Amino acid sequence: xxxxxxxxxxxxxxxxxxxxxxxxxxxxxxxxxxxxxxxxxxxxxxxxxxxxxxxxxxxxxxxxxxxxxxxxxxxxxxxxxxxxxxxxxxxxxxxxxxxxxxxxxxxxxxxxxxxxxxxxxxxxxxxxxxxxxxxxxxxxxxxxxxxxxxxxxxxxxxxxxxxxxxxxxxxxxxxxxxxxxxxxxxxxxxxxxxxxxxxxxxxxxxxxxxxxxxxxxxxxxxxxxxxxxxxxxxxxxxxxxxxxxxxxxxxxxxxxxxxxxxxxxxxxxxxxxxxxxxxxxxxxxxxxxxxxxxxxxxxxxxxxxxxxxxxxxxxxxxxxxxxxxxxxxxxxxxxxxxxx
Amino acid sequence: xxxxxxxxxxxxxxxxxxxxxxxxxxxxxxxxxxxxxxxxxxxxxxxxxxxxxxxxxxxxxxxxxxxxxxxxxxxxxxxxxxxxxxxxxxxxxxxxxxxxxxxxxxxxxxxxxxxxxxxxxxxxxxxxxxxxxxxxxxxxxxxxxxxxxxxxxxxxxxxxxxxxxxxxxxxxxxxxxxxxxxxxxxxxxxxxxxxxxxxxxxxxxxxxxxxxxxxxxxxxxxxxxxxxxxxxxxxxxxxxxxxxxxxxxxxxxxxxxxxxxxxxxxxxxxxxxxxxxxxxxxxxxxxxxxxxxxxxxxxxxxxxxxxxxxxxxxxxxxxxxxxxxxxxxxxxxxxxxxxx
DNA sequence: TTGTAGGCGTTATCAA
DNA sequence: TTGATAACGCCTACAA
Numbered sequence: 104x105x106x107x108x109x110x111x112x113x114x115x116x117x118x119x120x121x122x123x124x125x126x127x128x129x130x131x132x133x134x135x136x137x138x139x140x141x142x143x144x145x146x147x148x149x150x151x152x153x154x155x156x157x158x159x160x161x162x163x164x165x166x167x168x169x170x171x172x173x174x175x176x177x178x179x180x181x182x183x184x185x186x187x188x189x190x191x192x193x194x195x196x197x198x199x200x201x202x203x204x205x206x207x208x209x210x211x212x213x214x215x216x217x218x219x220x221x222x223x224x225x226x227x228x229x230x231x232x233x234x235x236x237x238x239x240x241x242x243x244x245x246x247x248x249x250x251x252x253x254x255x256x257x258x259x260x261x262x263x264x265x266x267x268x269x270x271x272x273x274x275x276x277x278x279x280x281x282x283x284x285x286x287x288x289x290x291x292x293x294x295x296x297x298x299x300x301x302x303x304x305x306x307x308x309x310x311x312x313x314x315x316x317x318x319x320x321x322x323x324x325x326x327x328x329x330x331x332x333x334x335x336x337x338x339x340x341x342x343x344x345x346x347x348x349x350x351x352x353x354x355x356x357x358x359x360x361x362x363x364x365x366x367x368x369x370x371x372x373x374x375x376x377x378x379x380x381x382x383x384x385x386x387x388x389x390x391x392x393x394x395x396x397x398x399x400x401x402x403x404x405x406x407x408x409x410x411x412x413x414x415x416x417x418x419x420x421x422x423x424x425x426x427x428x429x430x431x432x433x434x435x436x437x438x439x440x441x442x443x
Numbered sequence: 444x445x446x447x448x449x450x451x452x453x454x455x456x457x458x459x460x461x462x463x464x465x466x467x468x469x470x471x472x473x474x475x476x477x478x479x480x481x482x483x484x485x486x487x488x489x490x491x492x493x494x495x496x497x498x499x500x501x502x503x504x505x506x507x508x509x510x511x512x513x514x515x516x517x518x519x520x521x522x523x524x525x526x527x528x529x530x531x532x533x534x535x536x537x538x539x540x541x542x543x544x545x546x547x548x549x550x551x552x553x554x555x556x557x558x559x560x561x562x563x564x565x566x567x568x569x570x571x572x573x574x575x576x577x578x579x580x581x582x583x584x585x586x587x588x589x590x591x592x593x594x595x596x597x598x599x600x601x602x603x604x605x606x607x608x609x610x611x612x613x614x615x616x617x618x619x620x621x622x623x624x625x626x627x628x629x630x631x632x633x634x635x636x637x638x639x640x641x642x643x644x645x646x647x648x649x650x651x652x653x654x655x656x657x658x659x660x661x662x663x664x665x666x667x668x669x670x671x672x673x674x675x676x677x678x679x680x681x682x683x684x685x686x687x688x689x690x691x692x693x694x695x696x697x698x699x700x701x702x703x704x705x706x707x708x709x710x711x712x713x714x715x716x717x718x719x720x721x722x723x724x725x726x727x728x729x730x731x732x733x734x735x736x737x738x739x740x741x742x743x744x745x746x747x748x749x750x751x752x753x754x755x756x757x758x759x760x761x762x763x764x765x766x767x768x769x770x771x772x773x774x775x776x777x778x779x780x781x782x783x
Numbered sequence: 784t785t786g787t788a789g790g791c792g793t794t795a796t797c798a799a
Numbered sequence: 800t801t802g803a804t805a806a807c808g809c810c811t812a813c814a815a
Binding site for chain 2: 165167177178366
C-alpha cells in the first residue's frame with residue numbers, strides 16, 4: 104500500500120504530461136489557466152493525495168507560518184489555558200504553533216530558543232524562566248527581524264521589548280478591597296518568591312488597597328514563601344502565631360499554596376478558622392471539592408493573556424506595528440466569588 | 444540593530460571569499476577541510492550569528508526531524524504528563540515536537556493531521572478523538588511512509604496499527620483486588636462513557652478481580668456516567684439508594700468524577716460514609732487537600748505511556764521495526780495507597 | 784493559455 | 800584541500 108515515489112508537482116506534471124508550472128498555477132487557481140486544465144490537475148492531485156511540501160514553500164517564501172511558544176511548564180494550568188487563546192487565533196490566521204517547555208531552566212530555554220530559530224518561526228511568544236536575566240538567546244530573534252512578545256513573566260531587566268502581562272496589581276487590589284468591604288481589618292498577605300517580579304506587583308496592590316481604604320498596614324501580616332510546602336507552613340506559622348493578633352483574612356499569591364496554608368491551619372485546629380476568609384490567585388476548578396474553600400479567587404484570565412499576545416505578535420509580523428515601537432498590554436484580573 | 448541581509452552560507456562565503464561548498468563543509472567539520480580554514484569559517488559564522496535554515500535542510504534531506512502529536516486536550520493532566528515522556532526522549536534524539544489539540548472534535552483532528560502532513564513530520568503520535576471511527580486522515584501518513592503510533596485511546600476499529608495503551612484492565616483489577624483484600628464484599632463500580640473503549644476494559648478488570656476472589660457480582664453495584672456532574676450524581680443515587688444494600692467501597696473510572704461522587708454523598712450526609720473506601724483513576728496531587736480522600740489511586744503512568752510511544756515511533760522511523768509489523772505495547776498501572 | 788528558467792539555502796558528487 | 804554544479808520541491812517573471 105505504501106506509495107514510494109513522493110507525489111510532487113513534478114510527478115503530477117509527468118502524469119499529466121504538462122509542465123510543472125502549469126500544475127502549480129492550476130493548483131493555486133491562477134486565472135490564466137484554462138478551466139478544464141485546472142479541473143484535470145486538481146482531480147489528479149486529489150486522487151494521488153498530493154500535499155504541498157511546506158519546507159519547500161517556506162524556503163521560497165522565507166517564512167514558516169509557525170509561531171513558537173516557550174513557557175516554563177505545561178503542568179501549570181495557567182499556561183495550558185493561555186495556549187488556548189494563542190492557538191485559536193493563530194490557527195484562524197493560518198499559523199501553526201510549536202510549544203517548547205523550559206521547565207524554568209535557563210539552559211533548556213536557550214536550547215528551545217535556538218531550535219525555534221533554526222525552524223525560522225515567524226514570531227515568538229515567551230514566558231521566561233525565573234532565572235532569565237540575560238536575553239541574548241531571545242534578542243537573536245529581533246536581530247533577525249523576528250518579532251518577540253514576552254508574556255506573563257515580566258522581563259524587567261529588558262526594557263525594550265513587547266509585553267503582555269496579567270494585571271496582577273489590580274487583581275490583588277481587588278481581592279484586598281473585597282475583604283475590606285466585608286469588614287476585615289487584619290488581612291494577611293502571603294507572597295511568592297521574591298525573584299519573580301509579580302510578587303512585588305501583587306504586594307503593591309495589597310498595600311494600595313489598604314491605604315486607599317484607610318486600613319493600617321502591619322508588617323506582621325506579611326510573609327513570603329515559594330512553591331515548597333515546608334516554607335509555606337512556616338510562613339503561615341509566622342502569620343498566625345500570635346493568638347491576640349490573628350489575621351481574619353488572607354490573600355495568597357497562588358491557590359495551591361493557599362490550599363497548603365488552609366490545610367495546615369485545619370490540621371492544628373486553629374480557633375475560628377471558619378471565620379477566616381481567604382483568596383488566592385488561580386480559580387482552580389478543584390475548589391468546589393474543598394471543605395474550607397476560599398471565599399473568592401482571582402481569575403487571571405490566561406486565555407485572554409494568550410490571545411492578546413498572539414494578536415500583538417501578528418500585528419508585528421504583519422508590520423502593522425513597528426518592531427521598535429514597544430508595546431505593553433495589561434490584562435485585567437477578575438474576582439470570582441464562590442457560592443457557599 | 445536589525446540585520447537585513449540574511450546570514451546564509453552564500454553570505455558567509457562572500458565575506459570570506461571562498462565557495463559556498465567550502466563554507467558548508469567547514470561548518471560540518473568535514474575532514475577534507477584545512478583546519479585553519481575551518482577556524483576562520485566557524486569564527487565568522489559565530490560572529491554573524493549564522494543559523495542554518497531548517498527548511499532548506501529538510502528539503503534536502505527529505506526529513507523534518509519533527510514529531511507530530513495530536514491529542515484531545517492539554518487541560519487533562521494525563522495528556523500533559525504524557526508529553527513529558529515524549530518530549531524528553533524526542534529531544535535527546537534530535538527531534539522537535541509539534542503538539543496539536545483536537546478538543547475531541549473530529550473536524551479539528553482532521554485539520555491537525557493535514558497541517559502536520561504538510562509539515563512533513565517524520566512520525567505521528569495520536570490519541571484519537573472520541574468520535575474518530577474513520578481513519579482516512581491518519582492513514583495518509585502511513586501511505587506516505589510516515590509511521591503513526593496510536594496511544595492512550597484505543598482505535599479498536601483500526602486493527603492494523605501500532606498502539607501504546609495504558610493497561611487499564613490491570614489497573615482496575617488491582618484496585619478491585621485491593622478493596623477485596625481489605626475485606627470489602629460490596630464494591631460498586633462507576634464506569635465512564637460507553638463510547639470510550641477503556642470503559643469496558645476497566646469493567647472487565649473489575650469483574651475478573653471479583654471472580655478470581657470468589658466475590659459475587661451484582662448488577663446493582665454497577666453504574667455509568669460521563670463527564671457531566673448531574674449524570675454522576677444520578678448514577679451515585681442509583682448505587683447508594685438502597686439503605687439495606689449500600690456498597691462499602693467504590694471504584695470510579697476517573698478521579699474528578701469520583702470527587703463529584705464523594706461530594707454528593709457528603710452533601711446528603713450519607714450514613715457511615717467514613718467507612719466507604721474509594722479508588723479512582725488518576726492520582727491527582729489535589730487529593731491531599733480533600734477531607735474524605737480516596738484510600739488509593741490508580742496511577743496510569745502517563746509519562747511512561749508517552750515514553751513508550753516515542754520509543755516505538757523512533758524505532759519505526761529508523762526502520763528498526765517494520766511498518767507492517769504492528770506492535771502493541773501495554774503500560775501497567777500502579778496502585779498508590781494514600782496515607783491517612 | 785502554457786512552458787522555460789532561475790532561485791530560495793543547503794548538501795553531496797565530482798572535478799580541479 | 801577547494802570549488803563548480805546539480806538537486807531537493809515550489810513559485811513566478813518572463814518568453815513562447
